[in-house]
Amino acid sequence: xxxxxxxxxxxxxxxxxxxxxxxxxxxxxxxxxxxxxxxxxxxxxxxxxxxxxxxxxxxxxxxxxxxxxxxxxxxxxxxxxxxxxxxxxxxxxxxxxxxxxxxxxxxxxxxxxxxxxxxxx
Amino acid sequence: xxxxxxxxxxxxxxxxxxxxxxxxxxxxxxxxxxxxxxxxxxxxxxxxxxxxxxxxxxxxxxxxxxxxxxxxxxxxxxxxxxxxxxxxxxxxxxxxxxxxxxxxxxxxxxxxxxxxxxxxxxxxxxxxxxxxxxxxxxxxxxxxxxxxxx
Numbered sequence: 001x002x003x004x005x006x007x008x009x010x011x012x013x014x015x016x017x018x019x020x021x022x023x024x025x026x027x028x029x030x031x032x033x034x035x036x037x038x039x040x041x042x043x044x045x046x047x048x049x050x051x052x053x054x055x056x057x058x059x060x061x062x063x064x065x066x067x068x069x070x071x072x073x074x075x076x077x078x079x080x081x082x083x084x085x086x087x088x089x090x091x092x093x094x095x096x097x098x099x100x101x102x103x104x105x106x107x108x109x110x111x112x113x114x115x116x117x118x119x120x121x
Numbered sequence: 122x123x124x125x126x127x128x129x130x131x132x133x134x135x136x137x138x139x140x141x142x143x144x145x146x147x148x149x150x151x152x153x154x155x156x157x158x159x160x161x162x163x164x165x166x167x168x169x170x171x172x173x174x175x176x177x178x179x180x181x182x183x184x185x186x187x188x189x190x191x192x193x194x195x196x197x198x199x200x201x202x203x204x205x206x207x208x209x210x211x212x213x214x215x216x217x218x219x220x221x222x223x224x225x226x227x228x229x230x231x232x233x234x235x236x237x238x239x240x241x242x243x244x245x246x247x248x249x250x251x252x253x254x255x256x257x258x259x260x261x262x263x264x265x266x267x268x269x270x271x
Contacts, residue, residue, distance in 0.1 A: 062157070063164035066182035067175055098185050101253040105181060109174045
């Protein structure tokens, strides 16, 4: 799903097991926006690929999105608990300390292999 | 199951990002910063005493966004047009969120909140936040100041 000024781009591929969320997340209704994402992940979790990679490349998100992102990460946690190989890669720009620390917060909360990946601007 | 997933994949329209320029980091406008100021204030208020995992994430996000909206004001406070748009946007968001304001009074309420907001930000003392911990502490000070505005 292509992103907009208020919503992130979602690029999920069940056949390769690679998921990407990128851009800004400030939708009018975060719960409604993320609902199909969570439903999709529920379906994927029933038969995940041998290796799943979740790339998160957000540059800004609001408070309601922060909870929805946590819900998304919890779905990845469920996939990990089922025994599947999964890694979450949280990408942040080298000068964006806030996104780096936000990733660190999620890393502390979620029980799933979680990498913080610094990218050049 | 793979068929279902393939179908769901198509339904979600997994395409590459279209407009590259739009995905690049953009500085927020005065109006966007005003909306973020009010929405983050409300979110901080909602989660300030919530120490669950979800609450900690939401509170931290609200605090950092609240501080950054304030920082945008600090960086532009000499620009009268910018501050006016910032305050009007925050006030409009606040007024639209309140159901107990009579429709005929909305414009007056926006003006009153906008003026009060700029006065409070000018008069209030808020610590500089150079890292996330300091930003969260500064947001707590800002929250107290905004309590008297919104």
